[in-house]
Amino acid sequence: MAPLTVADLRKSYGGNEVVAGISFALKRGECYGLLGPNGAGKTTTLRCCLGLAAPDSGAITLVGEPVPVRAREARMRVGVVPQFDNLDPDFSCAENLLVYGRYFGMSDAAIRARIPQLLEFAGLGGKEKTSIRTLSGGMKRRLTLARALVNDPDLLILDEPTTGLDPQARHLIWERLKRLAASGKTILLTTHFMDEAERLCGRLAIMDAGRIMVEGAPRELIKSQIxxxxxxxxxxxxxxxxxxxxxxxxxxxxxxxxxxxxxxxxxxxxxxxxxxxxxxxxxxxxxxxxxxxxxxxxxxxxx
Amino acid sequence: MGMRLELSPRAFAVWRRNFLVWKKLALPSILGNLADPMIYLFGLGYGLGGLLPQVGGTSYIVFLAAGTVCASTMNAASFEALYSAFSRMHVQKTWEAIMNAPVSLDDVVAGELLWAATKATLSGTAILVVMALLGFVGGPLALWVLPLIFLAGLTFAALGLCVTAVAPSYDFFMYYFTLFVTPMTLLSGVFFPLEQLPAPMQLAAQALPLTHAVALARPLLLGQAPDSMAGHVAMLAGIAAIAFVAAVILARRRLLM
Structure with missing residues (x-):
């Protein structure tokens, strides 16, 4: 079963076709990139895939479930890192993970058992009680990544995961994403950083004006397109x-x-x-x- | 998505999130919610009450106590459903984060509704305790005021969430308070018996949820069973149900496009 298939997806806002008929499919265990300039339709595509925006037409299957009809069931096995951090500012690092795990119906005991390894993975080991307000941008991003892993998802969706981070913080995120891919997780990410896409993505699609212009492995695209x-x-x-x-x-x-x-x-x-x-x-x-x-x-x- | 409500027990996880935040600041929150109604109660109750003979068969301060409980319930639920929920929806993007998990927007709105009613009940309980200590409570029937506060909390929270779902910014809530909440406070029998109003205004007051909350709370606080209880409860519950569905539709229009 493919982690995600999108067939002829279309979505308009006020007569403006933001996604104009795109199709792509992820293979299990790969890292797939959606590249495109601002306004290309990347974020709208992700929102449709998660069942948070209703497509005008097209078919989406997310971890085996039809979306949007069974989007909630599908999201049980998906982790999301949104474009802008939306951690809970009132909570500590551990509380952020605890509260988020509850949204998946996990028991407090099951979540608490995962918190130390999640924080360790995010390079935030021992920061259980640290308030979000004192974290740097890179640390927040890593905690958001840890939060997306609280339910041990099969598919990880990241919307511009390193936008706004310094080079050190970006390299650390890349290294963690490579580790996740190596451990068998499927990753879908959007980015407009070419070095990020070249490093991480086995395959990628370049989008513009709501369409996929080309799709393929980075090396192949460079060979065939230019x-x-x-x-x-x-x-x-x-x-x-x-x-x-x-x-x-x-x-x-x-x-x-x-x-x-x-x-x-x-x-x-x-x-x-x-x-x-x-x-x-x-x-x-x-x-x-x-x-x-x-x-x-x-x-x-x-x- | 369709028009069918997509509700699940996950709404309770949203409630627990808000409760965890509240717990960190529980005491200041309760004391803060206590100050305002107490100032009204003592200021008007003794200040104005001293000039008055009995009102509605009791001293004015006892008469005013029931109105104060209901008005402060309305305020607590409204503030939570407006300002606090707006922060979570629009400013902090907490709702967005939650909806990336297997929680529907309908669950989020339901969780916010239950939480705002709970918070109103928590502060209402504190007010009730103080009133009991001061001897303004007539008997054990007054305990029924607690479920009443929760019900009225649901009603005002649902109304508030409708406004939040269409609000462009915090400033928008001023209109809700000046055009709806404040006039309602003056026309619902909080400060004086409804019978003092001209007949058409008495009739109009029947459309206001606060009127029905006060009509139930006043006899209950005196330890008496209210008249036409079912009608008042049905009115509060009906407005709550309709406003909740409206809030869900408006929130979907804003966030699930």
Whole structure:
């Protein structure tokens, strides 16, 4: 049984189609990413999957249960880390876990037995009595992750799990998520951090304007969607150079401010050409997921 | 989802969450809820009561005691269902967190309803104890005021939750108090017998839930069985049931889109 299947999901708000017919399925034990700029429909998709928003059409099966009809039963075996922390500020770390476990119908004794290992996993060992108000952003995020695991779920859904965290805190979350994946949990996460998706996700879908543009393993997508080499060209003259000369050397060239991004199969002729132009600085690197993302979703700002 | 209510015993887990928060600050909460009604009772009861002959067959302060119990129940339940529930729904996003677990929005609203009524009962009990100690209570029938407070608490909590479900911000609650709660306090027989009002206003007062709570509490506090008890209870329970369903529908419209 697939942990989650979504078939032709559609959802509109006030005539605006936020999710415009998407389909995807998670395999047991994989980490699957939904990537997309702000407003791509990621959070709405998750809300529909959890039965918290009624789809206009489409079929969702979550841990074997049809959603939204049996969403409550499905959520028994799902853990959720929401985009914004909503821990209970009036409670200590342990009380947050205790109260949350009760929502799953767990006995106090069963929850209390799990609290030390959950806090240990979250790097909050011994902080049972610590008030939420004194925790850092990273600690709160980890406690939210621990809270999502209180019912030992089969599927973990995370909405932008590391947004707003410093690099140290992000790496710690990634390490914990890898551990969970290794222990057999299925993970669905949304993100707009490409490094996060590349590190964590076995497969991912890039969404924009309510549609899935491409789906696949990160390496495969980079291989299939884009030229393998990127030469970034910087400098005041870069835009005019790009317009006049880049076409002779690069399959594709995009200009953003004073930087030209040249996508090439073979970088050597371009680099030779640029070596004779000291006013242009260059950076040569392999193509990455961000290049794929920007190619598919464009460089325009999203609000 | 449909219009069918999706209720389960998990609503009780929501109640327990709120109770755990309250327990941390139980004493200040009870004392805080005690101060306001006591000031009314003594200020008006002795101050104004001294100028009056008997009211409704008793001293004015005893007459006022029943009204004070009901008005403070209304206030306690309303504040909890408005300000506190709004914090949990809108500011802290506690409801959202709960709904990611296998708890329905209907359960959350039901848990909030039961909790607000419970909190009103907890502070109402404290008021009743003080009144008994001061000798304003006429007999053991007065113990029936406790389930009455719980019922009235449900009624006012359900009404409050309807307002919370549509409130854009805390400021919105001012309208509810100035346009509904305060006029009701003056027109429901809290401070003076309803018979003092012109006939059309007496009739209008019958539509107000507080009128029915006061009509039950006053004889009970004197140790007497109230007249037409079933009618008053049915009115309070009916308003509570209708307002609860309305609150669920409004909350779904806000949160489950």
């Amino acid at each position: 030229e393998p080499q990127v030469v970034e060209v910087y400098g005041e003259d870069a835009p005019s150079w790009a317009q006049a000369e880049a076409g002779a050397f690069a399959q594709r060239c995009e200009v953003s401010g004073e930087t030209a991004f040249c996508y090439v199969a073979d970088a050597v002729p371009l680099l030779d050409h640029l070596a004779a132009r000291p006013r242009l600085a260059t950076l040569h690197r392999p193509a990455n997921l961000e290049d794929v993302f920007l190619k598919l979703t464009g460089r325009d700002l999203r609000d």
